Amino acid sequence: MLYKKVDLLKHHRKIFEMHSSDSVVVLTLVSIFFGKVSSMESSLLIDYTTRLIKTEQSIMFACSEQDMYLNVVQLMAANQFVQPVHINSSYDLRSVLTRNNYARTSVIVDTTCEGASKLLKEASANRYFNKTYQWLLWGVDMNINDLLPIELDYVGPNAQLTYVNKTKDDYCLWDVHSKGRQLKSPLELHLIARVSTEPHKLVIFKDIYELQGIKYRNQFNGLTLRGASVIDQEDIFTNQQIEAILSRPTKDSGVAAFIKYHYELLSLLRDLFNFTVNFRNSRGWAGRLGNTTFRLGLLGIIMRNEADIAASGAFNRINRFAEFDTIHQSWKFETAFLFRFTPDLDTHGKSGNFLAPFSRQVWLFILATLFGINSIWLLLDYLGKRWLSQAKQCIEERILNIKKTNNINLTAEKSTTKCQGNWTERILHTFGAVCQQGMEPIPSDMSSRSIVVTVFLFSVVMYNYYTSSVVGGLLSSSDLGPATVAEITSSPLKVSFEDIGYYKVLFKESANPIVTRLISKKLSASRGPNEMGVYGHIEDAVPYLKSGGFAFHCEVVDAYPIIAELFDANEICDLREVSGLMEVEILNWIVNKNSQYTELFRTAMCKAREVGLVERLLRQRQMKKPECQSLYTVYPVTISGVSSAFLTLLSGVLLAFFALCLEIASVKWKFRR
Template sequence: MTFHCNSFSVTSEFRDCFDEVGSYSLSAARTIISQQKSYKYVNLEKNVSAQFQEILRYKFYSPSIALLDVSCTNATIVLEQASKLKYFNKTYQWLIIDENLNSNVLETLNSTMEIGLNSQILYINKTESNSYELYDVYSKGRHIGSPMNISFFAKWSYKKRLEKANELQEMREIIHRGQFNLLTLRGVIVIDKDNITTNEQVFKLLQAEDYKSVGLFSMIKYASELVKVISDRLNFTIDYRVTRGWAGRLQNTSYRLGLMGVVQRGEVDIAASPSFLRISRIKDLDFYHQSWIFEAGFIYVYSNLVKHKSGGGDFLAPFNHNVWIFSLISFIFIIAKGNQMVITDSVLLQSVAVICQQGLDPAPKKPAIRIVVFSLILFSLLMYNYYTSSVVGGLISNNDPGIKDLEELAKSRLTLIFEDIGYNKVVMTEPTNRSIVMKIRKKFFSQSYTSYELDGYTTLSKAISYIRAGTHAYHCEFIPHYDEIAKIFDPNEICNLRTITGLLKHETLAMVLTKKSQYLEMFKIILTRAREVGIVKRELKRIQNSRPKCQGALTVSPVAMASVLNAFIILMGKSDIFKMEVSHFEKFLILFSWCYNFIDYCWTRNFLG
């Protein structure tokens, strides 16, 4: 693209100058100058300010050249519009031609606030000796008081031709532009804690060993370490601004709140916090460097409160109900047929005796009947061995996963509590069409708490005793809290630890910057290099914690009352235990078992409110 006026023409000296410039970034410009043509010409004799944005977006799908003749009347308007709309960036290679010996274009550029670290401006000035001097122009941040840097690149003349002081590509890389000389950048950080306003307070929290207990989240700690890597490499300091949350909007407006709003409006230069990458945010923000894996859900301990949810129990589980019925009918039919008896209580008792390896009374006399009875006793022995081995093996393996998903959790008797952090409050209050979220909300807001010390939104240190008791499910980000759980839980409790995900999406968070930020490219390069040399991995390993491993090779769970309820029903007989011919001691044992199960059930229900 060429911005010119009616009197604009390319001199032969200027063409010869560009024929000898060896930089790849100027290859398109050499074509424009030598062939006297461009993709699009813009006549500066006309007013271009109204349609400036459409002009620069005209069929450009890759880095483009913008050639500006500053001798034209409206050239300063082009510079002002390019500054206002942030077109001094890496997408546009600006070639500013100044053939007037007394031009004030440098003063105009110096007053331009949007010339930044990623500016690609080559200023070409004609001297009194008919030679051309080429300068690379950029700034580390005019908005924070950094001066404009004008670095000499090369000089061209007829006698000495092109004399390069440096390679232009190297001058625009981090090796030349990566020294900020203790310049102070504006930063923002999320700290959900009262009375944190000064930079000294922020750095004191960031340097604290027990940062989790003072309102600083692990993802913020990690992001601040990445910011420190960037600041150490570029040699700048940070003046932090504190927000209490990440996002939100002013009611019935598009005005963003929290860290996202501050970054979107360009009020800061760097953010020490990762963020969810949402489609609705891409048009307003730039994202870079994804490394923090966010996984949140409910943590609970597998206890009797969870086991009660199965209802009927597992007493008959080793065999299908059809197998039990068919086997019992076969025993009764064969014994009745063999003894030529009518099916009565005596036959039923004889069948149970054969199953329990007690034989028959009276003993059969015919050899054929004895062979049949012997076969039945042998068959019952095999069934008995398989049944006992299945029950014992099932108890030892302990394969019961507990509550499988949010649907079961919403129906369970566990009390739901949440970590006191912004995204949990958002997911529990923002409008949604997800039915499972509505069920969790209904359960959460209908709960009543028996302890005034524990609120619905709380910290892990306050909730951990309730989690250990197996009565509460705590929603939080898993990774930051595993170390505290490993310190307090015993090995059996760690083996019984369960998690349920699904309320929040499992994703990798990204660092965030203002849209078209001048520092984006440089920050990307530094953190990419930090990932390659292992610095990012070291910080992740230091701050993130893996789930504590179950130390017990075999964990045996005690049999709950619900699992043997069917056995007690069988013992009761047809209607009432007092109609059975059992001893008073046996009656006492059955009544005691019933009363114990009833008291245990009532206690857990009352504890949950």
């Protein structure tokens, strides 16, 4: 029967659209048809929806069918899309208020109905008194504090509630909100408009959207909000202890840099809205109780609405967007391993290595070239010997013919055999030329001299490339040392971490193989009394960083001020960073999902960013890395760099012993024959 009458009303609306001049007459006939006048004044509803909040969709909760039908017809005649709901019937509020309604939506509630208190309680529990809907509470002959008792704790500064009461001659529309009913804050009322029925007249005192904006809701009058923060220290319980730690401009152990930054942002809001904060401390940010969904730490406090605001940021995680609202983003969370570069950390083996200037392919090509030169030289010697032997026979024959003395022949033989040598001499000659050590004796034939000149030219070119690369490598500061977490794990560096909660959570919960390998190789071994423990503070880690051979992982903005104060110019130039263990990301400043302070604080932080307050705080809190003022750093050659030279020398000695053994064996074999 209800749906048939609603269809009838829709049919009436089509008639009104075609015959707008007869609307008043038809509405009067409908009122007579129902036999009563609406308890909610229809003209006031029309003024509210069309002139004050300017909506195009209305949801009406009423208990009288006749009252509902008449008001629906009136609103539809005013070009409103109306959804009537019987307040005493069975309905699902979350299906009615879907937060996806077309354009602005007004919710009209007849609070004189029996089921009105249940509806308002459910709306408060599901957080519908926010910027999504405009609520009109018809509260004639009802007190506002009885209508919205203290138990309805979701009536905050973001509420869009309009309360209607009646005086002797007219109706008054009041804007209603509080600064936090969960904090026992009283309701605040501001007069929006007055509606007279005879004659009909609407007098607007203040624009409703101005009253619902930040201008009229930014004064908390010293209200104390519930706050939360993270300080990883023992015996921190009272608000005075927390405020004393967070307000100090210097670094405190167990306090992340972004904690104090968000505390300063909170101080901006505190000064702007005139409220105070009573903090509670948490030792960590996140976690779950066993295998349950019960959140621990700061996130659990915020999610359960046990705190209104937090002096901390939170990491971006997909599963958190359904549980928290973000009011601001500005802090770049960046952690890294900090260590001082020393030559023994050269992961590429180029610190002083005399083989490093040339790649393996170049060295192999040089050896192949020298082998080819020696082969050609020996071939030319062989061809030369054959030619000389033939020439010698011809000369001897001519000498016999002209009967010359043997003295001349002997002298000629010595002069012609002077430049002759075996293959070992040729190899030594080539090696001496390559090393630019000269050559003795100098070959007399043109072919051998051509080879010698070519070898010397080759040696000059290669030697210049070699020496310039060695000198440039030793004088440059391009050596970076380990560049990834895996290289840190494989390096001889001792590793420690700042004593703060998120590292302990990382090592406990991460299944990343890089983290697992780091734990097994660097953190599981026992440490001596003169070594820093696995967890420590930045002030204690700086002397180890200065001495080298040590890496400390922390939030880099915490370490830069201390490093700039205690490191000299050369040590600053040696400072290296390796990130990758934890993601670099922009932190979210979060509140509870659909918090009554979300829009208010978000608007205030946007304004603070526009006027430059956020940038000023970032410049103070996020110090840049100290710049290297030294032109260059000369790193000494380490034993690892010259080890290849000593290995070459040892190989030569072993080769000499092997050649000696071969010569001894050869001589013995000849004597036995």
